[in-house]
Amino acid sequence: MTAPIDSLAKVCGDVRAAGPEDGVLGAVPRLVAAPATVAEAAEVMRAAAELGLAVVPRGMETRLDWGLPPERCDLLVDTARLDRIVEHEAGDLVVKAEAGVRLGDLAAALAEHGQRLALDSPLPGATVGGTVATGSAGPLRLLYGSPRDLVIGLTIVRADGRIARSGGKVVKNVAGYDLGRLFAGSWGTLGLIVEATFRLHPMPAAAAYVSTVVPDPAAAHEAVQSVLHSPVAPSAVECAATPDGIAVGALLEGVPDGVTARSGQVNDLFGGGARVEQEPPAWWGGYPDGTTLIEITAPPTALAHADWLTGSATWSAAGRGLLGLPGDLTPERAAETLEGLRAALAPHKGGAVVRYAPEPVRDALDVWGPVPALSLMRRVKDQFDPERRLSPGRFVGGI
Amino acid sequence: MSTSLARLAERFTALLGPDGVITDPVRLRTYECDGLTNHRATPGVVVLPESAEQVAAVVRACAAEGVPYVARGSGTGLSGGALPRTDGVLIVTARMRRVLEIDIPNQRAVVEPGVINLDVTRAVRADGYYFAPDPSSQQICSVGGNVAENSGGAHCLKYGFTAHHVLACEIVTPDGEITELTADGPGYDLLGVFVGAEGTLGITTKITVRLTRVPETVQTLLAAFDSIESGGTAVSAIIGAGVVPAAIEMMDALSIEAAEAAVSCGYPPGAGAVLIVELDGPDAEVAHQFAEVERLCRQAGAFEIRIAADDAARALIWRGRKSAFAAVGRISPAYLVQDGVIPRTALPRVLGRIDALSAESGVRVANVFHAGDGNLHPLVLFDDAEPGAAERAEEVSGAILDLCIEHGGSITGEHGVGVDKSRYMPRMFTDTDLDTMQMVRCGFDPAGLCNPGKVFPTPRLCGEVPGVRKGVHPLVEQGKADLF
Numbered sequence: 077m078t079a080p081i082d083s084l085a086k087v088c089g090d091v092r093a094a095g096p097e098d099g100v101l102g103a104v105p106r107l108v109a110a111p112a113t114v115a116e117a118a119e120v121m122r123a124a125a126e127l128g129l130a131v132v133p134r135g136m137e138t139r140l141d142w143g144l145p146p147e148r149c150d151l152l153v154d155t156a157r158l159d160r161i162v163e164h165e166a167g168d169l170v171v172k173a174e175a176g177v178r179l180g181d182l183a184a185a186l187a188e189h190g191q192r193l194a195l196d197s198p199l200p201g202a203t204v205g206g207t208v209a210t211g212s213a214g215p216l217r218l219l220y221g222s223p224r225d226l227v228i229g230l231t232i233v234r235a236d237g238r239i240a241r242s243g244g245k246v247v248k249n250v251a252g253y254d255l256g257r258l259f260a261g262s263w264g265t266l267g268l269i270v271e272a273t274f275r276l277h278p279m280p281a282a283a284a285y286v287s288t289v290v291p292d293p294a295a296a297h298e299a300v301q302s303v304l305h306s307p308v309a310p311s312a313v314e315c316a317a318t319p320d321g322i323a324v325g326a327l328l329e330g331v332p333d334g335v336t337a338r339s340g341q342v343n344d345l346f347g348g349g350a351r352v353e354q355e356p357p358a359w360w361g362g363y364p365d366g367t368t369l370i371e372i373t374a375p376p377t378a379l380a381h382a383d384w385l386t387g388s389a390t391w392s393a394a395g396r397g398l399l400g401l402p403g404d405l406t407p408e409r410a411a412e413t414l415e416g417l418r419a420a421l422a423p424h425k426g427g428a429v430v431r432y433a434p435e436p437v438r439d440a441l442d443v444w445g446p447v448p449a450l451s452l453m454r455r456v457k458d459q460f461d462p463e464r465r466l467s468p469g470r471f472v473g474g475i
Numbered sequence: 476m477s478t479s480l481a482r483l484a485e486r487f488t489a490l491l492g493p494d495g496v497i498t499d500p501v502r503l504r505t506y507e508c509d510g511l512t513n514h515r516a517t518p519g520v521v522v523l524p525e526s527a528e529q530v531a532a533v534v535r536a537c538a539a540e541g542v543p544y545v546a547r548g549s550g551t552g553l554s555g556g557a558l559p560r561t562d563g564v565l566i567v568t569a570r571m572r573r574v575l576e577i578d579i580p581n582q583r584a585v586v587e588p589g590v591i592n593l594d595v596t597r598a599v600r601a602d603g604y605y606f607a608p609d610p611s612s613q614q615i616c617s618v619g620g621n622v623a624e625n626s627g628g629a630h631c632l633k634y635g636f637t638a639h640h641v642l643a644c645e646i647v648t649p650d651g652e653i654t655e656l657t658a659d660g661p662g663y664d665l666l667g668v669f670v671g672a673e674g675t676l677g678i679t680t681k682i683t684v685r686l687t688r689v690p691e692t693v694q695t696l697l698a699a700f701d702s703i704e705s706g707g708t709a710v711s712a713i714i715g716a717g718v719v720p721a722a723i724e725m726m727d728a729l730s731i732e733a734a735e736a737a738v739s740c741g742y743p744p745g746a747g748a749v750l751i752v753e754l755d756g757p758d759a760e761v762a763h764q765f766a767e768v769e770r771l772c773r774q775a776g777a778f779e780i781r782i783a784a785d786d787a788a789r790a791l792i793w794r795g796r797k798s799a800f801a802a803v804g805r806i807s808p809a810y811l812v813q814d815g816v817i818p819r820t821a822l823p824r825v826l827g828r829i830d831a832l833s834a835e836s837g838v839r840v841a842n843v844f845h846a847g848d849g850n851l852h853p854l855v856l857f858d859d860a861e862p863g864a865a866e867r868a869e870e871v872s873g874a875i876l877d878l879c880i881e882h883g884g885s886i887t888g889e890h891g892v893g894v895d896k897s898r899y900m901p902r903m904f905t906d907t908d909l910d911t912m913q914m915v916r917c918g919f920d921p922a923g924l925c926n927p928g929k930v931f932p933t934p935r936l937c938g939e940v941p942g943v944r945k946g947v948h949p950l951v952e953q954g955k956a957d958l959f
């Protein structure tokens with residue numbers, strides 16, 4: 077009988093035995109394969125299917141320690157060599173890139189044409205595939221949305237090794253189901269993302285960050301509401317807990333005259349005395365400190381009662397919050413904090429999910445909280461991955 | 476009527492009352508088609524539920540009998556998505572028209588699926604908000620239909636489609652359960668795939684929509700060019716300059732002629748093409764970019780530019796464009812409306828090929844399109860009294876779709892696949908692509924009773940895969956994995 081490593085080596089130029097450094101939250105795979113083309117990736121997935129291997133995809137590992145550890149991980153599929161920008165038709169404001177392309181490299185290539193993918197990438201090195209798979213976005217979410225809103229075409233390799241595409245390379249397109257939105261934020265549990273096509277936006281000629289500091293969440297709420305309901309059309313509105321109070325800032329993008337005028341308006345809305353900078357303030361758009369990260373989803377007005385917005389925490393007016401818990405917090409206290417948070421968010425129809433935490437904390441927590449439509453999600457998962465070999469256990473409800 | 480339909484009709488009358496059920500053949504016939512009138516089928520039974528619970532009860536009854544059902548909003552769809560089944564039930568949302576909640580601080584509203592698109596805007600206009608998706612049918616189409624079709628409008632170039640403006644949907648699943656799908660809750664983005672699934676994954680009974688702040692300024696211009704080519708050059712130049720207009724629309728000579736005949740819009744005489752460009756946003760931004768757009772239009776050869784000084788003048792500019800579809804009725808006894816998409820940069824090439832197609836076949840084609848996103852609406856003209864003309868028009872219309880696919884585009888930008896275009900799906904997607912999409916459908920609707928026969932040319936069998944363990948992991952069933 078051929079050993080799995082040999083079977084994989086027949087179809088992929090870069091296969092090796094895994095080492096401890098390849099572990100995913102403690103689950104150490106047996107093998108690592110790094111396909112260099114979409115076809116090779118399909119062959120690897122087909123071989124994995126034949127061998128019954130559990131597969132976990134890996135990009136640049138910026139979020140590999142997020143979520144739950146896989147119950148099984150035999151084969152790590154590393155997308156690092158899938159690093160081509162396949163097509164960039166500047167006149168169409170569309171780019172197609174392989175999963176392993178780093179957002180930073182993509183941004184540099186697009187900037188040459190005065191264009192950008194309107195997604196923040198706070199974690200240096202993050203790849204196209206990882207960003208789509210985790211559905212991650214930063215402050216620009218307010219105006220541009222998250223990967224679900226920007227992916228217009230997706231190529232995936234299914235659990236059985238078949239290549240499937242949805243969408244295309246035009247922005248306006250309603251032919252067939254939009255698997256791009258389904259795969260955005262699916263955490264490697266439905267298939268291997270190998271290529272994504274994004275709609276792009278022109279790089280604004282000018283940008284300004286207008287910020288102020290207010291004493292408490294209620295005041296932050298007022299400041300944020302004043303900007304949201306004004307005609308200044310911000311690209312992002314962010315808040316962060318700082319030692320001096322809550323920092324509130326708006327990002328304005330556009331033509332230079334426009335940005336100057338709108339900065340003045342936001343300054344007035346903030347009651348005067350705001351800082352206006354070309355570069356983001358230090359607190360803007362980063363992940364909070366701490367060893368446990370909780371992500372909050374709630375409507376904008378939840379900010380008014382966001383007593384949790386203290387210590388190491390941020391809030392985006394798009395309705396997202398991030399709260400970092402310190403490493404010295406006991407698992408019991410962390411669990412209490414999380415439950416308290418969920419109780420406070422419930423009246424706003426908000427929720428909280430633990431993105432990462434040290435193992436003892438993770439074990440003490442309900443990582444996902446209530447998941448509506450979970451049974452439908454399981455049924456979709458069963459269709460895509462009937463043998464439960466794709467990142468098993470990493471996702472909601474044991475998916 | 477089959478015995479199972481008769482049984483169902485009785486059941487429905489008990490559930491919804493006699494007003495909520497239609498079985499009279501004459502009245503049933505009013506529902507035989509949607510906006511695409513060449514596909515017709517009289518529904519077996521029509522029901523008019525008033526609540527999600529009633530929809531769920533109807534769906535459960537259909538599931539128990541193995542009878543197919545189709546949802547219908549206002550019936551304005553242009554791909555036969557709401558085409559009923561003679562052996563099935565048509566679930567019409569016309570009595571679910573309440574705006575349930577308006578929440579301006581959170582920039583959202585909750586509506587029932589039968590609410591008319593424009594009524595959402597009407598309900599929030601005084602607060603300085605509107606519902607951004609603006610299909611030309613917005614005075615009559617329903618928000619539920621918009622969700623199913625992922626509808627867009629002239630302004631989706633800047634503001635996106637329905638998918639970008641829906642935050643959550645309460646749905647009745649094909650099992651007859653009521654559940655909520657959200658864009659940003661934990662788990663899969665099932666909402667993302669539900670929107671645009673053309674009513675094949677369930678029936679939405681409550682929709683949370685995003686409201687958009689009315690822009691400070693709107694500026695509109697009309698530019699007249701000698702030819703489509705120079706109009707196209709202007710479009711490329713505007714996009715290339717980094718301007719994102721709210722809308723860029725183009726009409727060719729034939730469609731201008733039709734619009735003149737129908738509504739006397741008074742577009743510049745002798746124009747081979749007109750371009751309508753609308754910018755909106757903060758004053759200072761719009762003022763600057765508008766001057767730039769005007770300059771670029773002139774540079775591309777515009778021989779006349781009109782700038783709307785006020786809302787009345789803006790309405791006049793739009794009047795010709797908005798009437799274009801109906802207007803071709805003035806210059807042709809019959810016509811087909813096509814909906815295809817091409818990459819914007821392929822516009823000149825594809826329009827040239829459409830011209831050639833038209834010349835070769837002798838079939839006239841009027842071009843109206845959302846130029847900013849390459850969404851073409853060629854109007855293929857024919858005389859339905861002339862034998863064979865309809866078939867020739869069909870052929871040209873189909874060839875245009877082939878051109879779209881050949882240039883890397885799509886067979887539909889906004890009207891959907893429905894029954895009309897399912898046969899074109901294999902030209903755009905492989906069998907595996909279509910099979911993969913239908914895995915989602917098998918997850919939602921393994922029995923295939925929810926709007927069957929739409930979107931996909933051949934249904935996927937959702938049966939059990941032999942030898943493979945289905946269902947959730949034992950750990951989960953024991954309730955352990957959830958707690959990890």
Ligand SMILES: Cc1cc2nc3c(=O)[nH]c(=O)nc-3n(C[C@H](O)[C@H](O)[C@H](O)COP(=O)(O)OP(=O)(O)OC[C@H]3O[C@@H](n4cnc5c(N)ncnc54)[C@H](O)[C@@H]3O)c2cc1C
Nearest residue numbers: 548549550551552556610611617619620623627674679889
């Ligand atoms: C003159 C005219 C102009 C148009 N212009 C545009 C345009 O500019 N842009 C555009 O995108 N479209 C346009 N359309 C097409 C059409 O108006 C849209 O597709 C619209 O969204 C359909 O809404 P409806 O309520 O009429 O849906 P229907 O035609 O009743 O149904 C459409 C589909 O939605 C499903 N459906 C309806 N309600 C529900 C529900 N509650 N849950 C699940 N599924 C449901 C149906 O089963 C069907 O598949 C136009 C149509 C006409 C006639």
